[in-house]
Amino acid sequence: xxxxxxxxxxxxxxxxxxxxxxxxxxxxxxxxxxxxxxxxxxxxxxxxxxxxxxxxxxxxxxxxxxxxxxxxxxxxxxxxxxxxxxxxxxxxxxxxxxxxxxxxxxxxxxxxxxxxxxxxxxxxxxxxxxxxxxxxxxx
Numbered sequence: 447x448x449x450x451x452x453x454x455x456x457x458x459x460x461x462x463x464x465x466x467x468x469x470x471x472x473x474x475x476x477x478x479x480x481x482x483x484x485x486x487x488x489x490x491x492x493x494x495x496x497x498x499x500x501x502x503x504x505x506x507x508x509x510x511x512x513x514x515x516x517x518x519x520x521x522x523x524x525x526x527x528x529x530x531x532x533x534x535x536x537x538x539x540x541x542x543x544x545x546x547x548x549x550x551x552x553x554x555x556x557x558x559x560x561x562x563x564x565x566x567x568x569x570x571x572x573x574x575x576x577x578x579x580x581x582x583x584x585x
Contacts, residue, residue, distance in 0.1 A: 447529065449548055450504045452497060453536060454480040454521065455511035460536070467541050474545055482517050494520045498527070505529040505554055507544070511536045531558055540565035 451474075453460040460479035467477065480497065482490055498506075506529060510518040513534035521532050531554055533540075543561035551557035 448504045449476060449554070450501050450506050451477045451541075451545060451548055452480060452501075452506065452508045453477065453541070454482065454508055454517050455536060456482055456515065456517060457484070459511050463536060463538055463541065466538055467545060470538075470542055471545055474548075476548060477545060480517075490516060490520050494524070498524050498530075505531075507531045507533065507548070507554060507558065509533045509536050509541065509544075531555065533558060533562070537565055537569070539568035 453464055455463075458481050461481050464477060464479040468474065480493065482488060482493070508521050508531070510521060510532070511534075512518060515534075518532070518534045524530055525532060540561050543564050544557065547557055547561075548554075
């Protein structure tokens with residue numbers, strides 16, 4: 447079964463992070479960005495239904511920007527669909543990890559869990575880290 451990764455966000459975050467992802471990992475045809483609410487006529491429900499229908503024969507991973515936001519909530523309506531995986535909280539380290547192994551991973555849920563765990567460690571408050579290193583060097 448083919449696999450597809452969709453990035454969905456309020457505004458242009460999805461296409462922006464996809465651009466960064468392509469710069470780091472190369473162009474990946476299995477990734478699509480859905481930028482929401484860029485026009486007044488944007489219909490989120492319609493866009494999501496069309497996307498879910500278009501990829502009904504795929505294993506589909508959707509990553510949204512904010513848990514509980516309107517974009518995430520619209521996809522939550524499809525959570526019972528088989529072979530559909532929804533992740534909230536888009537960040538580049540997670541997407542690099544996920545996209546590099548998307549096609550060859552045996553289990554998408556396991557890949558998602560492992561990618562989430564790896565990406566959590568990449569979020570750091572640098573000031574205390576550097577201050578601690580400098581203090582250690584002074585002794």
